[in-house]
Amino acid sequence: MTRMTTQKTTWKSTVFILLLVSIFIQGCVGKNRYMAELSKNESLANQLEKQTKEQARLQQEKAEIKKRLEAISRQAGLREKEQADLINAQADQIALLESRQEALAQEQKKLEQEKKALAQRLNSASQKTASLKTMLVDAEKIAEQKIRDAQESLKAREALIGSLKKEIDAGNIKISQMNDRLSVQIVSKILFPSGSDQVTGEGKSVLKKVSQSLKDIVQNKIRVEGHTDNVPIGPGLADKFPSNWELSTARATQVVRYLSQENVNPENLLAVGMAEYAPVASNDSPDGRQKNRRIEIVLTPK
DSSP states (O other), X not given: OHHHHHHHHHHHHHHHHHHHHHHHHHHHHHHHHHHHHHHHHHHHHXXXXXXXXXXXXXXXXXXXXXXXXXXXXXXXXXXXXXXXXXXXXXXXXXXXXXXXXXXXXXXXXXXXXXHHHHHHHHHHHHHHHHHHHHHHHHHHHHHHHHHHHHHHHHHHHHHHHHHTHHHHHTTSEEEEEETTEEEEEEEGGGTSOTTOOSOOHHHHHHHHHHHHHHTTOOSEEEEEEEEOOXXXXXXXXXXXXXXXXXXXXXXXXXXXXXXXXXXXXXXXEEEEEEXXXXXXXXXXXXXXXXXXXXXXXXEEEO
């Protein structure tokens, strides 16, 4: 009994001890959990505070970034305006340069046209100069030729005057000169019988003297003209000389033939019948008609 009581008491004690241990353990576990929760809460509070501070910092940084962005935006706006102004200024400068370039192009075009016109004028002046030089050379040649012609004509005139002095003094031959034209007028009565184209002996003597003065003629043509008065050809001669044309031409031809026989160059000789249409005097008097009946030997430049 006592043993059972002792065992019961021991069990109870054990149970009590176990209960106490259990309570103690439970108390210890609750305290530790509390402490852990408290520590965790403090950690969370610290983290929250840190996050709050970080959020505030971030918010401030965001605000600063926003301010910088706004400043950058304002600066960008200013840059855009400056850039636009610069572009406009450059556009104006380009327009001015293009305008000046166009003006220079027009000026260059004008200068090219003036240059072309000047070249044409120079070419024309050169051609005119060349033409003038040619004309000058030709004029000099003509002048030289005229001098030679005049010298030859003067020489022939002096020779004729010297060889025909007797006939000139008698009034049967007249020598005259006007500019470059030398004329020797010989009245027909000393060359031909009345109404005839055959040269008389006296006429041949006169023509021989004339030929001596003309045989060296080179620069001049020798034109032999037959002239008559205005008296018509009589019936007795009408078959041979229908009019004064035929008579004047036949006499001029006979003189040319005789001169050529006396070594006057036939290439320089020319026979022309003038009839009564180039009188030197009036046909109203015998003296005038006698003067009109003539052979005229004319020297003219070729």
